[in-house]
Amino acid sequence: MSELSSSPKSLFDKLWERHVVVEETVEAPAVLYIDLHLIHEVTSPQAFSVLDGRGLKVRRPDKTFGTLDHSTPTLPANAKGELPYATPEAKTQVDTLIRNCEKHGVELLNMGDPRRGIVHVIGPELGLTQPGKTIVCGDSHTSTHGAFGALAFGIGTTEVGHVLATQCVLQRKPKSIRVNFDGALPEGVGAKDMALAMIAQIGADGGQGCAIEFAGEAVRDLSMDGRMTLCNMSIEAGARFGMVAPDQTTFEWLHGRDYTPKGLAWNEALADWMELKTDLGASFDWEVHVDAANIRPMITFGVSPDAAAPVDDMAPTPQTDAEHHAADYMQFTAGKPFSDVAVNRVFIGSCTNSRLSDLREAALVMRGRKVKPGVIALVVPGSEAVKRAAEAEKLHEVFLAAGAEWREPGCSMCIAMNGDSGKPGELVVSTSNRNFIGRQGKGVRTVLASPATAAASAIEGHIADPRPYLFARESA
Numbered sequence: 145m146s147e148l149s150s151s152p153k154s155l156f157d158k159l160w161e162r163h164v165v166v167e168e169t170v171e172a173p174a175v176l177y178i179d180l181h182l183i184h185e186v187t188s189p190q191a192f193s194v195l196d197g198r199g200l201k202v203r204r205p206d207k208t209f210g211t212l213d214h215s216t217p218t219l220p221a222n223a224k225g226e227l228p229y230a231t232p233e234a235k236t237q238v239d240t241l242i243r244n245c246e247k248h249g250v251e252l253l254n255m256g257d258p259r260r261g262i263v264h265v266i267g268p269e270l271g272l273t274q275p276g277k278t279i280v281c282g283d284s285h286t287s288t289h290g291a292f293g294a295l296a297f298g299i300g301t302t303e304v305g306h307v308l309a310t311q312c313v314l315q316r317k318p319k320s321i322r323v324n325f326d327g328a329l330p331e332g333v334g335a336k337d338m339a340l341a342m343i344a345q346i347g348a349d350g351g352q353g354c355a356i357e358f359a360g361e362a363v364r365d366l367s368m369d370g371r372m373t374l375c376n377m378s379i380e381a382g383a384r385f386g387m388v389a390p391d392q393t394t395f396e397w398l399h400g401r402d403y404t405p406k407g408l409a410w411n412e413a414l415a416d417w418m419e420l421k422t423d424l425g426a427s428f429d430w431e432v433h434v435d436a437a438n439i440r441p442m443i444t445f446g447v448s449p450d451a452a453a454p455v456d457d458m459a460p461t462p463q464t465d466a467e468h469h470a471a472d473y474m475q476f477t478a479g480k481p482f483s484d485v486a487v488n489r490v491f492i493g494s495c496t497n498s499r500l501s502d503l504r505e506a507a508l509v510m511r512g513r514k515v516k517p518g519v520i521a522l523v524v525p526g527s528e529a530v531k532r533a534a535e536a537e538k539l540h541e542v543f544l545a546a547g548a549e550w551r552e553p554g555c556s557m558c559i560a561m562n563g564d565s566g567k568p569g570e571l572v573v574s575t576s577n578r579n580f581i582g583r584q585g586k587g588v589r590t591v592l593a594s595p596a597t598a599a600a601s602a603i604e605g606h607i608a609d610p611r612p613y614l615f616a617r618e619s620a
């Protein structure tokens with residue numbers, strides 16, 4: 145194999161080379177073959193219309209997979225079995241994807257399907273996401289799947305059409321960055337804190353359209369859930385791809401899932417996947433080092449994910465016009481501890497932090513405690529499977545006893561397209577990935593945090609450090 149004989153290559157180089165159908169030239173991008181195309185109701189309707197308008201078929205329905213997540217209600221159906229859609233448009237989006245998938249023979253996780261969930265949760269969960277695959281979706285956080293050593297990236301609606309029609313996409317090879325998390329994470333600090341610390345360090349455009357490989361002791365020590373959280377948030381550093389080389393943690397996690405190879409084919413796949421790592425001496429356009437051993441639980445205080453700081457710090461003094469504007473919007477007073485900031489709502493969910501381990505983390509903090517009166521806390525599992533697993537462990541009882549709401553799976557308040565939103569002026573501590581103005585509702589002030597920090601903030605009614613809760617539980 146050329147991989148063995150030629151110069152050292154990065155994981156990214158290997159993934160890229162395996163999928164190039166036509167090489168990139170000065171005039172034209174490379175043509176990349178796509179192994180898995182995930183679709184959801186928001187970015188697919190227009191692409192299907194173009195396809196239909198030209199009388200084209202979906203080229204590989206067997207490599208295309210749909211789910212419903214963004215516009216779906218998180219409250220259950222009424223007595224007549226009707227789902228409480230927020231708007232007629234939301235229902236139309238859902239109905240359109242159902243129709244398009246039926247027409248083109250694409251498998252869809254419809255409402256009521258026990259496997260349905262957020263696109264970036266169900267792909268891995270079903271084992272559709274695998275090391276070495278090229279995975280695209282008309283969704284920016286497709287980088288999440290890179291946690292498995294896949295080449296996964298978000299594409300636009302036009303490209304969704306291209307992939308439906310040709311199973312290929314045009315791409316220029318981006319520059320590469322290796323982000324090394326040095327040292328082991330301190331107790332009470334997790335993947336979300338790593339992501340926010342990295343983004344604070346390199347900036348919301350520090351990744352500049354690049355492919356990031358995450359490496360180092362703290363990354364190797366992460367669970368698959370943690371790696372997904374990290375790769376998910378590569379996008380918030382401006383990158384398009386985030387990835388972690390697959391290892392034993394990856395293989396064990398994938399083994400036996402619905403769509404992973406079985407028997408002899410599994411062994412063959414494993415042998416191949418083990419090749420998917422960066423060779424010693426491979427070069428990157430940039431190398432970044434993050435001091436993992438000194439990361440503290442993180443929150444954001446501005447309207448861009450790089451405006452992040454340790455939760456036990458105080459609001460910084462704005463310097464630039466943009467920072468002044470952000471500070472005015474967020475109503476954070478410079479020099480005041482973040483723990484002075486009152487919280488109205490808490491959202492635990494999204495493709496960043498809605499997996500079982502995230503819910504366990506939040507439940508660890510909430511168990512036997514009450515959400516501060518007046519605070520609304522929403523816990524939204526990432527998928528039906530996560531919901532079932534959490535209920536099997538009675539985590540929902542912990543949330544309900546604390547006074548939080550336990551909802552049906554979906555994107556929910558991450559983007560508020562389904563009607564789950566905050567009210568103007570409210571401060572929401574959210575485990576999602578974007579704190580953009582108005583994303584969680586008009587005038588809503590979003591503070592990004594880990595599930596533990598969000599849960600602690602729900603209990604205390606102000607931004608709170610989760611460590612006392614976590615340490616108390618661990619030593620109990």
Ligand SMILES: CC(C)[C@H](C(=O)O)[C@@H](O)C(=O)O
Binds near residue numbers: 187214283298
């Ligand atoms: C709706 C969709 C296109 C969008 C995205 O691409 O990321 C959404 O998922 C988001 O998180 O903002």
Ligand code: SF4
Binds near residue numbers: 554
């Ligand atoms: S959970 Fe949020 S970030 Fe993830 S796909 Fe849905 S809207 Fe996008």
